[in-house]
Amino acid sequence: xxxxxxxxxxxxxxxxxxxxxxxxxxxxxxxxxxxxxxxxxxxxxxxxxxxxxxxxxxxxxxxxxxxxxxxxxxxxxxxxxxxxxxxxxxxxxxxxxxxxxxxxxxxxxxxxxxxxxxxxxxxxxxxxxxxxxxxxxxxxxxxxxxxxxxxxxxxxxxxxxxxxxxxxxxxxxxxxxxxxxxxxxxxxxxxxxxxxxxxxxxxxxxxxxxxxxxxxxxxxxxxxx
Amino acid sequence: xxxxxxxxxxxxxxxxxxxxxxxxxxxxxxxxxxxxxxxxxxxxxxxxxxxxxxxxxxxxxxxxxxxxxxxxxxxxxxxxxxxxxxxxxxxxxxxxxxxxxxxxxxxxxxxxxxxxxxxxxxxxxxxxxxxxxxxxxxxxxxxxxxxxxxxxxxxxxxxxxxxxxxxxxxxxxxxxxxxxxxxxxxxxxxxxxxxxxxxxxxxxxxxxxxxxxxxxxxxxxxxxx
DNA sequence: CGCAGCCTTGAAAGCTATCAATACTAGTGG
DNA sequence: CCACTAGTATTGATAGCTTTCAAGGCTGCG
Numbered sequence: 001x002x003x004x005x006x007x008x009x010x011x012x013x014x015x016x017x018x019x020x021x022x023x024x025x026x027x028x029x030x031x032x033x034x035x036x037x038x039x040x041x042x043x044x045x046x047x048x049x050x051x052x053x054x055x056x057x058x059x060x061x062x063x064x065x066x067x068x069x070x071x072x073x074x075x076x077x078x079x080x081x082x083x084x085x086x087x088x089x090x091x092x093x094x095x096x097x098x099x100x101x102x103x104x105x106x107x108x109x110x111x112x113x114x115x116x117x118x119x120x121x122x123x124x125x126x127x128x129x130x131x132x133x134x135x136x137x138x139x140x141x142x143x144x145x146x147x148x149x150x151x152x153x154x155x156x157x158x159x160x161x162x163x164x165x166x167x168x169x170x171x172x173x174x175x176x177x178x179x180x181x182x183x184x185x186x187x188x189x190x191x192x193x194x195x196x197x198x199x200x201x202x203x204x205x206x207x208x209x210x211x212x213x214x215x216x217x218x219x220x221x222x223x224x225x
Numbered sequence: 226x227x228x229x230x231x232x233x234x235x236x237x238x239x240x241x242x243x244x245x246x247x248x249x250x251x252x253x254x255x256x257x258x259x260x261x262x263x264x265x266x267x268x269x270x271x272x273x274x275x276x277x278x279x280x281x282x283x284x285x286x287x288x289x290x291x292x293x294x295x296x297x298x299x300x301x302x303x304x305x306x307x308x309x310x311x312x313x314x315x316x317x318x319x320x321x322x323x324x325x326x327x328x329x330x331x332x333x334x335x336x337x338x339x340x341x342x343x344x345x346x347x348x349x350x351x352x353x354x355x356x357x358x359x360x361x362x363x364x365x366x367x368x369x370x371x372x373x374x375x376x377x378x379x380x381x382x383x384x385x386x387x388x389x390x391x392x393x394x395x396x397x398x399x400x401x402x403x404x405x406x407x408x409x410x411x412x413x414x415x416x417x418x419x420x421x422x423x424x425x426x427x428x429x430x431x432x433x434x435x436x437x438x439x440x441x442x443x444x445x446x447x448x449x450x
Numbered sequence: 451c452g453c454a455g456c457c458t459t460g461a462a463a464g465c466t467a468t469c470a471a472t473a474c475t476a477g478t479g480g
Numbered sequence: 481c482c483a484c485t486a487g488t489a490t491t492g493a494t495a496g497c498t499t500t501c502a503a504g505g506c507t508g509c510g
Contacts, residue, residue, distance in 0.1 A: 062364075064372035072364055087350070087357035094361060117350070124349035125312070125342070131356040132312040138363040139287075140295055145370045146411035147289035150466070161416055178489070186371035188467060193490055209475090250503070403457070413499060418458055434507090 002026050007106060007214045008079045011052050013130045028112035034058075035100040041082075047091040049107040050082040056103025057175050061097045061183070071183035074100070084131055086110055100176045125138050150187045154195045155220045157185055157207070158212065167217075174210040227251050235303045236277050238355045246345045251439055253337035259324040266307075275307040275334040279330025282400050285320045286408070296408035299325070299401050309356055311335055325401045329434075334396040375412045379420045380445045382410055383437065385429070392442075399435040 004026040008014045014022060029052075034040050040051070040058065047140040051058070056076045072095055075081045085093055091110075117123055144153050174181055182192035196212075199205045204219035205212055214220075229251040233319055239247060254277075259265050261446050265276070265283065276283070285298045285306060297320055300306045310318055311314075342348055361399045369378050387395040407417035421437075424430045429444035430437055439445075 062368045062372070064368070066372070068372055070368050070371045072367060084357040084360045086384050087354040088361060089358075094364065113365060118346060124353065128349065128352055128356065129312040131353065131360060132309040133314075135309045135356060135360055135363065136313055138360065138367060139319060142297060142363060142366050142370065142411075143287045143289070145367065146408075147287070147291070147293055147295050183371075189489075190468085190491085191466060194466095195488075414457075415459085415500085416498060419498095423459080 004031075005108065007054055008052065012078075012133075013026050013052075013080045013083065013126055015126065017073040017120075017122060017126065018134075021042045021116070021123060022117055023186045024109065024120065025113065028109045029106045030109075034100050034103050034105065036099055040097040040098055040099065040105070042095050043093055045093050047082070047085045047088075047093055047110060049109045050085065051097075052079065052080045052106040052108065053077050054106060056105075057100040058103060058105075059100050059176060059180055061098065062095050069183065070186075071180050074180065074184060076175055080130065082133070085113065085126060086127075095221050100180065125225050133168050145186050150185070151195050151198075152189050153185045153187070153191065155199075157164070157181070158214065158220070159217075162214065170214045172212045172214070174212065178210070229254050229256075229331065230257065231355075232279055233277065236305050237303075237358075238277075238305045238308065238351055241349065242345075242351065244345060246341070246348060248339055249334050249345065249427060250338065253334045253341070254331045255334075257330045257332045259328050259330065261324055261326050263324055264396045265322040265324065268318055268321050270318050272307070272310045272313075272318055272335060274285065274334045275305065275310065275338075276322075277303050277305045277331040277333065279329040281330075282325040283330075284318060284323050284325050284401060287320050294408065295411075296405050299405065299409060301400055305355065305363055308352060309359070311339065311352075325405065370411050375410070375416050376420050376423075377410070378410045379417065379424075382406070383439065383445070387439065394424070396438045397439070399437065403435070 002023065005019070005022045007030065008022055009017075014025065017025075031054075032051075034056075043057055043062065053075050055077055058081065059071055060075065060081060061069050061071045061075045065071055073081070081097070082093060082162055085091065088094070117127075128168065150155065158172060161172045161174075163172075176184075178192055179189040181187045187195075196205070196207055199220065200207050202219050204216050205214055227248065230244070230247045233247055233250055233254065233305065234242075239250065242250075256279075257265075257276075259281075267288065280302055283300045283306065284296055285300065286294050286296045288294055299305070306322070307318060310316065313319070339405040342352075369381055373381065383397060386397045386399075388397075401409075403417055407414045410417065412420075421430070421432055425432050427444050428440050430439055
C-alpha cells in the first residue's frame with residue numbers, strides 16, 4: 001500500500017474501503033503544501049479537487065458584502081473538505097479556504113474521483129455518510145446560533161472540543177486563533193474574550209494561551225452575559 | 226407508470242432516473258396524510274422512512290433546552306426531507322416534523338430504499354446531489370445568521386422566495402405563519418413584523434396578509450433597524 | 451355578535467457590537 | 481541579553497439592535 005493510500009485510510013470518508021479501491025483513489029491524489037495565511041482556493045474559483053488535511057488546520061470562510069469575514073468551519077488533520085462541491089451545480093467553490101498554519105494536504109482530483117464513483121461500490125455510500133454528518137453538524141450550528149446566546153455557544157463549543165473519554169479535567173487546545181474561533185461561533189473577538197474571562201472568574205475553567213482546562217463542567221451553564 | 230412513480234419523478238431527488246428504477250422506488254413508497262399541527266415524527270424517534278411532500282407544508286424544528294422552538298426549515302411540495310438520516314449513526318430523526326396545514330406525503334421506507342441504493346446506479350449520485358444542495362443552503366444560512374442583521378435576513382429571504390423569471394413586481398406567498406418564518410430567520414415575530422412595516426413605509430414592498438409584493442427591489446437594501 | 455388566534459405596535463431592558471486604549475506574546479535585531 | 485515591533489488578546493465605556501413584556505387591533509369562524 002502506498003504512502004498516500006495509508007493517509008487516505010485515516011479519513012472517515014474513506015473508511016471500510018477495500019485496498020484496491022483505496023489504491024485507485026490514491027491515483028487521483030497528490031500532496032500539496034500551503035503556507036500560513038495563504039489561500040488554497042477562493043470562493044468562485046473553478047472546482048478541481050477536494051482535500052484531505054494531513055497536517056495543519058484550514059479555515060473555511062465567507063466574505064460578506066460589508067467586507068466582514070465569517071468563519072464557517074475549521075478543518076483539522078484527517079478531515080476532508082469541499083467534497084460536497086463535487087455535486088453542486090456550477091462547480092465552483094462556495095467559500096474561501098485559508099491555511100491557519102503551514103499545512104500539508106492531499107488534493108483529490110475531481111474528474112478522476114468522479115469516474116471511480118460509479119465503478120466502485122461503497123464509495124458513494126461513504127460520501128453520503130460524510131455529507132450527512134456534516135449536514136447534521138450544520139443544522140446544530142444553525143440551531144445554536146438562534147437558540148443560544150453567545151455564552152451558550154462558547155460553552156457548547158468547549159464541550160464539543162473535549163477529547164474522547166476525558167470528561168473530568170479535560171484539556172482543550174484551541175485549533176486556531178481566538179478571533180477565528182469567535183467568528184466560527186458568530187461573535188466578536190472581544191465578546192469571546194469576555195466570556196472566557198467570566199468563566200475563568202467563576203472557577204469553571206482555566207485559561208493559558210490557547211489551552212483551556214475544564215475544571216467544573218457544572219459551572220459552565222447559567223452564566224448569562 | 227404508477228401514480229406514485231409519477232409523483233416521485235417531480236422531486237429533484239429522483240430526477241433523471243430510468244422508469245424501472247422509479248418503479249422500484251415506488252414499491253418502497255406509500256401515501257401518508259398528516260393533519261394540521263400534527264407531528265409526523267419527533268426528534269429522537271427511530272428512523273423508518275424519509276418523505277416527499279406531495280401537498281402542503283412541513284416544518285422541521287428543534288427544541289432548545291430552554292423550551293424555545295427553532296424552525297430549521299420549511300418544506301413545500303415536490304421537496305424531500307430526512308433523506309440524510311439514512312446515513313446518520315443512531316438512525317434517529319434529529320428534528321421534529323410538523324404539518325403547517327393538512328398535508329399529503331409519500332413515505333419512502335428506509336430499508337427498502339437502502340437495498341436499491343447499491344443495486345441501482347445513479348441513485349446514489351442523485352442523493353449526493355440533493356444533500357450537497359441542502360448543505361450549501363445551510364452554509365448560506367449560517368453565514369446569513371452571523372453576517373447580516375435581522376433586516377438583511379428578511380430581505381434575503383424575500384428575494385429567495387421570488388418565483389423564477391418574475392423579477393419585477395414579484396408577488397410572494399409566505400408558505401407558513403409569520404411566526405414560523407420569523408423563527409426560520411432567527412428573529413422574534415415582533416421583529417419580523419416591525420421590519421416588514423419599515424419596508425412597507427419606505428415603499429419597497431406591499432403587504433396584504435401572507436402575500437407580499439416587491440415594489441422597488443432597490444429600496445430593500447440599506448434599511449438598518 | 452363574540453371569541454380565539456394571529457399579527458401589530460409600544461416602551462423598556464438586555465445583550466452584543468463597536469470604538470478605543472492597554473497588556474501581552476513571540477519573533478527580530480542590536 | 482535586552483530592546484523593539486507587529487500581531488494578538490484583554491479590558492473599559494458607549495451605542496445600537498433585538499428581545500421581552502404588555503396591550504391593542506384584526507380576521508375568520510361558530
